[in-house]
Amino acid sequence: MKNIVIGQYAPGKGFFYRLDPRTKIITVVFLMVAVFLLESILQVSIALFVTLFLMIIGKISIGRVAKGLRPLFVLLLFTFSFQIFLNREGALLLSQPMNIGLYSLLGVLVLTVLWRLLARFKKFKGLLFLFWLAGVYALFAYLPAIGPIFKVFDFEIYESGVVTSIFVVVRLLIVISLSTVLTLTTKPTDLTQGLESLLRPLKRLGVNSDDFALIISISLRYIPTILDEANKIMLAQASRGADFNEGKLVEKVKQIVSLLIPMFIIAFKRSEDLADAMESRNFVPGKPRTRIHELSFGMTDLVTAIFTVLVFAGAIVLRVLP
C-alpha cells in the first residue's frame, strides 16, 4: 500500500509539465468544446492528428494515454455498435441474412467458453475479443439453417451508420485523450490549486474556493492512510473468520459492514485529531492565508492560450460557414 498513486500523474519533463495548471484546465475545456463543434469526419480526423501531434511534441507516451483509455473501451464499443446498428440512412453497405437457431446458439456458447478460457492470456485480450465477435457473426450468418430456428433477420449496415459511428468514436477518443493528458501531466495538488484559483470569482456567491481546495488536498493526502487502514482491518477481521471474497451476496454485505463500521469510527476519530492539529497550528477557516505553492503564468502559457484561441475560433468558423 506504500506506493499507491492517486490520480494518473506520471512525472515527466515535456512541454505540458511546464504549463500553469490553470492554463491546462482552461485549454482542455476549450479544446473539448471545439471538438464538439466539428461536424465532419474529415474535421475530427484532423483534430485527432493534431491531438496526437501535440502529445508527440509534449513528449507524452501515447502508450500511457492509451492505457488511460482502457477502462473506457466498453463505452467506446457500445457507442460504436449503437450508431452502426441503429442508424439507417444513406446507401446500404451490407445486408446479410442471419439465423438464430439451437445449433448456432450452442456454437456461441462453446465459443464463449473458449474465449473465457483463453482470457488469462491478457496480452491478446483485444484480439481474442475480435475473434469471438467474428466467430459469433460467422455462426449466425453462415451456419446452415438446420435444427430448430428461433429467429431469422437481416443484418444491415448503412453508409451513414459507419460514418457516424466512426465520427462519434473519434470525437470521444479526442475528448478522453485530452483529459488524460491533463491528469497525466498535472499533480493532483496542482490541479486542485488551479481549480481553486479559477473558482475564486465564485467567492462573491458565497463559495469559498480556498477551503474547497484544502478539503480536496486533505482528502488526497488521507486516501493512502485510510486504504492502509482498510487493509489492516480486513486482515484483522479475516483473522477472526471473516471472508471478504466468498459467500452469498447477503454474507458479503455483512462482511463489508464489519469493515465499514470500524473504518467510519476511526475516520471520525482521525478527523477530530486532525481538526485539533490544524487549529493548534492557527488554522482559521475562511481567513486569508499565504501559499507555499505559487502558480505562475509564463511564456509557454501565453503560447498555449493563443493556440487554444486560434483552434477554438477555427472550430466556430467551420461550424458557421455553410
Added chain:
Amino acid sequence: MVMQLSFLEIRNLSFSYNQKRMVLKHIDLSVEKGEWIAILGHNGSGKSTLAKTIVGLLRPAEGSITVDGTLLSDETAYDIRRKVGIVFQNPDNQFVGVTVKDDIAFGMENLSVPRAEMIEKIAFFAEKVGMAEYLEKEPSALSGGQKQRIAIAGILAMKTDMIIFDEATSMLDPTSRRELMDYIRELHDEGLTVLMITHDIEEALMADRLVVLKDGAVFADDTAEHLFKRPEAFREAYLELPAALKIYYELEAAGDMTPPLATTLWRFGSGK
C-alpha cells in the same frame, strides 16, 4: 510592585466535558521560559485534556491560563498558539500537507508568512530536524518518528517558544523514540520550553521538574531527585517506577544497601 509572571501560568484551572465529572480539578502550574517540565499521570488522569486547554482547544470551566503575559480567551487563542505548539500522539493524524514541505508550511501559511520567507524557513527547519532530503516526500513514505520530527519543524517555523509533546513518542518504536528525545533535548538546549506529557517515567526523568497528575489534580510537583526519595508517591498515583529504582528500594527495605550502590542505581535509572 509588579508581580513577575512565569512564561506559562495556570491558576485554579478546572475542566469538565459534561458538567458532571471534573476532568481537571483546580490545577496550579507555572513553567519558566526555557524549562523542561514533564507531566506524568495514569490513563485518564487528564494529561491530554490539560494540553488541549493550554492552547485553547478546550474551554476551561474555571480558572485562568496566561502565556507570556497574555490571558487566554477566545480572542487571544490565536496569539497564544503562535507561542505554544502541540505535537500530538498520532503521527498520521496531524500531518496536514500532501508533502513534507507542505506540512512544514501549513502553520506559516496560516500566519500569512510571505512565500520567500517560508521557503527559507522550511529549508532551515527541515535541516534542523534532519529531514532536509525528504522535502518532496509524501507522508506514506515516512516513518512515525520522521512524521513527528516534521510536526516539530512545522511548529518551530511558527516561531513558537514552547512545545507541548502530548505523548508524542508513545506510538514510535524504541529507536525512533530515542532519536526524537535526542532532538527534543537539543532544541531544549537551544532555549525551547518543553512540556512533555507522558506516562513513561524514563522519559519524564529527562525533565527539570516532574508534575504528577492524579485523577485530574496535581498530586506532586518537584524535581526528579526529590520525588524519587518518596517512591510511595508514584505508587499512589498509579505509576510504575523504573526497574533500577524498584530494585533500589527493595534492597533498601532489606537493609543491605551501601551508599555507592544506591547512587549508581539511581544514576542508571535516571540516565543522569
